[in-house]
Amino acid sequence: MASAPAPENLPLFYKQLEPLSTNNHANYRARPAEKAPFLHATHAVPVTVDEFVLAQRYYPIVFSVGDNPVPLALMGLNEGMNVFVEPDGGLRGEVYVPAYVRRYTFMLARLNPNAQELSLCFDPTSDNVGAFSEGDALFEDGKPSEATQAILKFCEEFEMSAGRTGQFVEELKKAELLIDGEVSIQAGTEEPPAVYRGFQMVSEEKLRDLRGDALRRMNQNGMLPLIFAHLFSLSIVREIFARQISLGLMPAPGAPVPLQATVQP
Numbered sequence: 001m002a003s004a005p006a007p008e009n010l011p012l013f014y015k016q017l018e019p020l021s022t023n024n025h026a027n028y029r030a031r032p033a034e035k036a037p038f039l040h041a042t043h044a045v046p047v048t049v050d051e052f053v054l055a056q057r058y059y060p061i062v063f064s065v066g067d068n069p070v071p072l073a074l075m076g077l078n079e080g081m082n083v084f085v086e087p088d089g090g091l092r093g094e095v096y097v098p099a100y101v102r103r104y105t106f107m108l109a110r111l112n113p114n115a116q117e118l119s120l121c122f123d124p125t126s127d128n129v130g131a132f133s134e135g136d137a138l139f140e141d142g143k144p145s146e147a148t149q150a151i152l153k154f155c156e157e158f159e160m161s162a163g164r165t166g167q168f169v170e171e172l173k174k175a176e177l178l179i180d181g182e183v184s185i186q187a188g189t190e191e192p193p194a195v196y197r198g199f200q201m202v203s204e205e206k207l208r209d210l211r212g213d214a215l216r217r218m219n220q221n222g223m224l225p226l227i228f229a230h231l232f233s234l235s236i237v238r239e240i241f242a243r244q245i246s247l248g249l250m251p252a253p254g255a256p257v258p259l260q261a262t263v264q265p
Contacts, residue, residue, distance in 0.1 A: 012046070013038050013104050015125045019111055020148070022139050029135035030147060031128045035089030039101060043076030046100045048161040049168045052226050054096050056233035058084075060240065063178060063200040069169050071230075073098055074240060076249065077196055083243040099158055105129055108155045118159070120152050171223060172202065175214055179203040183234075185241045194241070201234065202227050 010017060020028075039045075044064075047055050049071070055061060059073035075082045084095050091097070105126035108118035122129050129138075136147035144152070172178050181201035186193045207227065210218070218224050244250050 011107065012042070012100075014107070014123045016123055017107070017109055017121045018124045019109075019119045019121050020106075020138065022142050026139050026142070027131050028129060028138045029132045030138060030151070031132060031135035033104075033128050036085065036097075036101060036104075037087075037089030038104070039075075040082055040085045040087055040089055041080045043079060043081050044072040044074055045098050047071050047073045047098045048100075048158070048165045049226050050161045050164065051096075051098060052229040055098065056229040056236075058095050058236070059233065060235075060237045061230045061233045062181060063169070063172075065180075065198060065200060069173075069178060069200055071165060071169070072199070074237070076244060077194075077237065077240055078244070078250070081244055081249045083240055083247055083249060099154075099161070103155060103158055106151050106155055108159055120148075120155060168223060168226060171218070171221075172227075175206075175210065175218075177202050177206050177227075179206070183237050185238055187241070187245065196237075202230055204231065 018024075044062075047059075047061060051073075052061060052071075055073050059075060062072055062074060063069035064072055075084050084092050086092060105123040105128055107121055109121045110117075111119050128135075137145050138148045139145055178200045179202075181197065181199045183196045184193045185196075218227075
């Protein structure tokens with residue numbers, strides 16, 4: 001139930017990455033994104049631990065499979081199915097939009113594997129950044145504008161939050177709390193249940209069995225509320241399933257289930 005990696009090993013949504021510079025983009029502007037058509041066919045989006053409390057009100061939060069799990073907000077249960085976004089990229093009702101989505105088309109990236117510093121980059125294939133007559137100027141008098149500084153700050157805060165998320169996941173792995181997840185949903189009395197796998201979740205049984213220093217450390221470092229937010233959110237899986245049915249977004253009969261894929265944040 002996790003999204004496939006983007007082409008050329010680029011992060012999800014990004015088709016290309018180009019460093020923002022005064023030499024090449026002095027007259028570039030950024031237009032506000034009122035819609036996100038790139039999100040319509042995406043059913044799982046990375047979220048950070050700083051978003052768990054807000055995100056769990058709308059999405060099931062699970063963890064991707066593999067050795068380096070990533071927390072994911074499920075916007076649908078099947079590849080290409082998103083119950084929160086219209087085909088044109090407009091939102092269906094009021095919903096929390098993950099920071100990963102709001103960050104696009106910008107991000108911080110190393111220009112080469114040996115670089116020590118991260119550079120502000122953008123996806124040049126996006127319609128929201130370019131030499132437009134409207135939008136916020138990215139440079140003024142050869143220097144980054146206030147708009148660019150705000151973008152940079154947001155991307156820096158996202159990277160710090162991503163770092164905290166990585167530490168959180170490492171603690172879960174160290175405590176051996178993550179297990180392979182499975183959800184079985186009966187759509188009708190005469191139909192076989194839909195079984196979803198391909199994700200990880202925290203084991204409630206293992207969590208109850210925690211003792212001593214391990215439990216005390218999780219309580220002191222604020223992990224327990226995040227774990228409970230994740231566990232509480234899993235009840236929304238059936239709501240997403242029902243919305244897929246009502247919107248006609250279920251896979252065709254015979255489509256492969258369970259789903260097995262990974263995500264690259």
